Every structure is written in C-alpha cells, then in structure tokens.
Amino acid sequence: MCGVNHSGFTNPGYLFNVGAGSVAPDGALFTRLLAHHDDIGLDDGQIRGLLDISREYHERQQVIHLRMAVLAEQVEHKRGRLGPDEIAERKAALDERADLFRTAEQLFFETGGRGLELLTDEQVEQVATVYHEEKTDGLHALADALDNAVGPQFSFHALPAL
Numbered sequence: 001m002c003g004v005n006h007s008g009f010t011n012p013g014y015l016f017n018v019g020a021g022s023v024a025p026d027g028a029l030f031t032r033l034l035a036h037h038d039d040i041g042l043d044d045g046q047i048r049g050l051l052d053i054s055r056e057y058h059e060r061q062q063v064i065h066l067r068m069a070v071l072a073e074q075v076e077h078k079r080g081r082l083g084p085d086e087i088a089e090r091k092a093a094l095d096e097r098a099d100l101f102r103t104a105e106q107l108f109f110e111t112g113g114r115g116l117e118l119l120t121d122e123q124v125e126q127v128a129t130v131y132h133e134e135k136t137d138g139l140h141a142l143a144d145a146l147d148n149a150v151g152p153q154f155s156f157h158a159l160p161a162l
Contacts, residue, residue, distance in 0.1 A: 022101060024108035026061070029054045030115050032134075033127055040119075040126045049118045057111040064104045071097045 030050045033040065037047055075090040075097075116124055139146075 022105055022108075024061070024104045026065075027058055029057050029108075029111060032131065033115075036127075036130050039130055040123050042119075042123070046118050046123075050115050053111060053115045053118075057107065060107055061104060064100050064107070068097055068100050071100075 030053070034042070034047060034050060042050075071093045074093045077086070080086075119127070
C-alpha cells in the first residue's frame with residue numbers, strides 16, 4: 001500500500017501545484033497488490049480477504065462521501081454577500097466536513113493495516129519490492145520529461161546507494 005498520491009505529481013508545475021487532496025484513494029483498495037497476486041504469492045483465501053476488506057472500505061467511504069456532499073451543499077454560497085455572519089453560520093458544517101476528511105484518511109490507514117495483516121512478512125516485503133520496481137520504471141520513463149520541466153540549471157539523476 002503506497003500512500004503517495006502519484007497522480008497529483010503529474011500535473012504541470014509538479015510539486016508547486018500539488019493540492020491538499022486526501023491521501024485516501026476513492027474506490028477499491030489493494031488493486032495493485034491484487035494485480036501482482038502471482039508475484040507476491042497470494043493464495044485464494046488472501047485474495048478473497050483483500051477483496052472483502054476493499055469492499056467494506058468502499059462502502060464505509062461512500063457513507064462519508066455522501067455526508068460530505070450534503071454538507072458541501074449546505075455551505076455553498078449561492079448569492080449575495082458572504083460576510084462574517086454568513087461565514088459563522090457555516091462553521092459547524094465546515095467543522096464536520098473537516099472531521100469527516102480526517103475520518104476518511106484514518107479509515108484508509110486502518111483498512112490498509114487490516115489488509116496487510118492477511119499477508120506474511122515475506123509477502124509484505126515482496127509487495128514493497130514490486131511497488132518500488134514499478135515506481136523506478138515509471139521514473140526512468142519520465143526522466144527526460146522531468147529534466148526538461150526543471151530547465152537547464154537542474155537535472156534529475158540517480159544517486160548512488162548509501
């Protein structure tokens with residue numbers, strides 16, 4: 001399970017315009033892990049367990065997202081001035097949205113932990129190896145583009161292992 005929002009780093013401007021989005025992904029969890037089930041050595045019970053946990057995550061996440069949508073509608077400014085009184089009227093809903101945001105992220109990490117409990121220590125290490133290899137391959141494919149993005153004064157290159 002990787003907590004990096006890789007899609008956020010592919011926008012023009014790279015790190016300069018990474019938003020404050022949640023680290024909790026929408027939808028299913030463990031998709032990359034399940035895609036590499038042979039490489040990792042998952043058995044049928046582990047696969048089914050991960051799928052069940054992922055489904056539970058999605059169901060709980062939907063409840064959070066629906067409530068956040070209701071609150072967003074309540075705080076949306078539709079017309080007129082938005083002064084201190086109007087802002088104060090939205091405080092409770094904004095506070096609840098902030099709590100729900102935190103709840104969604106906590107759910108992500110707790111669910112990720114539950115899923116990894118189904119794996120052996122060796123499988124967890126293999127997951128890290130597979131993910132690292134994917135990331136490295138992707139960065140190598142992007143190396144020229146990354147160098148071009150930062151201009152002539154800088155370049156990205158691999159550092160020697162410590």
